[in-house]
Amino acid sequence: MTLPRKCSFSKLATQCDIPPSYILSVIEKEEYLVGMSCMEHLEPIKYKIKKLQQNHSIPNGKLKIENIKMISTNCIKGSQQDYEDVYSQRLREN
Numbered sequence: 001m002t003l004p005r006k007c008s009f010s011k012l013a014t015q016c017d018i019p020p021s022y023i024l025s026v027i028e029k030e031e032y033l034v035g036m037s038c039m040e041h042l043e044p045i046k047y048k049i050k051k052l053q054q055n056h057s058i059p060n061g062k063l064k065i066e067n068i069k070m071i072s073t074n075c076i077k078g079s080q081q082d083y084e085d086v087y088s089q090r091l092r093e094n
């Protein structure tokens with residue numbers, strides 16, 4: 001399975017490009033992948049998913065949030081230094 005390398009959050013045509021920390025999926029009979037989220041955008045994305053479920057755009061199942069920190073370190077191409085830069089940048093933004 002190939003996962004997106006970016007957070008799914010976007011606002012006014014601006015796409016968040018922080019590597020995701022969470023996989024969000026909805027479980028209704030089968031698991032349905034909804035999107036990815038960085039640490040910062042977990043709450044807005046959860047809210048968006050709830051809205052989409054109300055609109056019946058996505059199955060109205062149970063939301064599953066999986067931490068992918070361990071996986072993402074393998075997915076991101078780049079040196080350890082790159083990853084640390086991303087991580088420290090994230091801390092600054094918080």
Ligand SMILES: [Zn+2]
Pocket residue numbers: 007008009016017018037038039040041
């Ligand atoms: Zn994000």
